[in-house]
Amino acid sequence: MRSILLTILCAVSIALISCSDEQGPQTDSFDRAEMLRSISDRLIIPAYTSAEESLDSLAVFYDEAIADGLLSTAEIDVLRARVATTTLRWQRIVTFNFGPAEGDLGTVAQEVSTFPCDTAAIEARISTSDTVFTDFRRDTRGLAALDYLVFATTSTETAQRLSGPAAQGRRQYLRAVIMHARSAIVGVATSWRSQYRDVFCSRTGTDAGSSVSLLFNEMNKSFELLKNFKLGLPLGLRAGQTASEPTKIEAYYSGRSYELIGLHFHSIKEIWSGKLSDGTVIPSFRDYLLTVVNGPRLVEDTEAQIARIDAAYLTISQSQMDVLIRTNPQALMLLHTEMQKLTRFIKSEMSSLLGISITYSSGDGD
């Protein structure tokens, strides 16, 4: 026994001596609890509240506007502006599709932002006054349906299509779509403010189910969705596709899809870097990485790749995405390629360095 103890002692001291020069003590550890509090109070909850407010203002305006059964072109323009604001604000919460956003039958992101919508199915539902949105036909509701109902024709034509007794069904359907999206988002926002915030802040581990793991997973899932579906799908880059499909974009009728891609990516960057739109910086994955072994190197690599994505994004002057796909797909493909290169930094390398468990499955024991 004594010789073993002696060996252990020697071994440990050798290890310590040989390594103490190069490593240097890592005394300050990262405060994950503080990171979770900041992210929930300054990023997630404000983002949900702002999306909620835009839906409230949309819903209130719409109800007032249709009270007389008529919609003017001017009212359509206001309606369009409010739908647009809602869609823009949605991009800030699409990355937080966990916790109260997960329902038994699907997530809020599936319910609200499935695209493209099925216009024929929407028209069929309008004609039968079918506004019971409890089925899985998510392509008949949500923001894509709103985009179709409000932007598919000119303001004047849209005003006409929504006015008068004959348009009662269409007006009600549009109302139902707005209310459905509103109740979905209000539900999540309320839950975050009332009790989920404390649950989120209390799970400070890095195991599967911890808030760090959830945040990490959902950020990556959301990034994959952005890359694969908002960009890859319309470009025809998915395996098995034989041509591009320029109409399969998020906001085809309002022509804002490319702008939405930029905002969606901005949200990913916000979570990773903690640099909020208002200029303030909160502790997030970037700060966390700076405190772990080899983390500073990964931060550098990640920021360089993010810069390349931003550059590729900005080389494309804002334009209708479907037109862009038909006329200059190479520029979008380059953006897609640069996004693909980011995956390894923000997914495998980051989870590895931070020791985040991605799944609940047991690992190899020792």
Added chain:
Amino acid sequence: MIDRRPVSLAPLAILRIVFGTVMVISCVRFAALGWIAEQYIDPVMHFPYAGFEWITSLGDPGMYVVFGVMTLAALGVAAGAWYRVSSILFFLTFTYVELIDKTYYLNHYYFVSIAAFLFCLVPAHRMLSIDVMRKPNLRADTMPRWVLDVFKLQIAIVYVFAGLAKINHAWLIDAMPLRIWLPAQSDLPVIGPLMTLWWLPWVFAWAGMIFDCTVPFLLWNRRTRLYAYVAVVVFHVITGMMFQIGVFPLVMIAMTLVFFEPGASSPADYPVQTLAAPNKPIQIVLALHLVLQILIPWRFLAYPGELMWTEDGYRFSWRVMLMEKSGSALFTVRDGVTGRLGVVDNSEFLNAHQEKQMSMQPDMIVQYARFLREEFARRGVKNPSVTADVWVTLNGAPAQQLVDPMRNLAGNDIGWLHTSWVLAR
């Protein structure tokens, strides 16, 4: 000098009860977590072992039946009821499930399979069992010493190889991956704040290595046995708290009980029946088994390249919690006629666990590429070829490409040979 005196059968019977009980807990836990469906029914594809491609999931309800039989068999083992049938059924069902998909490979599942196999061959039901109650003349009080020694040797092999595997530069000198894993545990109750002490990874690394290399011998020695067992319990409880390793700590704490045999006593202590001379064929099988157990972990020496990078000969060698490895794998399917390239969304075919494992292990990457070739051929892609851009990070080092990104991986055969399309690190 070999001690040929018979020993009490009680330790073996107790080991059987403990093993069976832990297995019942393990089966019930697995089912309760919803893992039967998640791991064996829901996935679109599985990753069978080379040579066992004929083993497939039985789906729903087949897999539930298999787990039902497995649980009953484990109960049978614990109770010593219809022991021969129970032990063989448990071994077969457990091993069948493990062979379906190697992305779920865990060293402790492999250990359970081996232990289950050993239990099929020993007379563990001849005391403290329902079988003895049913047929009293089955009862035996002593048995040859080698029966227990086989279990002890097997456990010693596990620990010693686990310890030898830790004798490498990354583990001992860089304290990797513990320097990544320990700070991530800073929220643990009581010991959490210690986890960020900068020198702790080195202490854990060296202590872990020394523990693994020496604990079987300390357990074997009567004077150090109790201390060693306390160390086993403390070690496994701590690692169980720190890492997501399921029932493994329980399995090892239970199985190391085998070292607590009563010492050989004078025959007068055992006036009852002693088992007849050991069955020769069984002895030969066990001897062969132990020889293989000692040889198999060394097979990595036959492959070129860095073991942790290529993982040629990595599995079935008791390399536990040895590296932090993670990858991102992007597959591209090319139409052989039109030349059109398409990017694969892995989540369409794999669950998160399968994707995580596949993304860093060359043999699984090839299996997946071959699956994609078949799948997209069926979807109308003509003569598809599949390439992969795979970036893997090992122990916190910057990610590097694991496989040749230009190579059509769907054209490769997988097997026991080294794979030339794996890039050097």
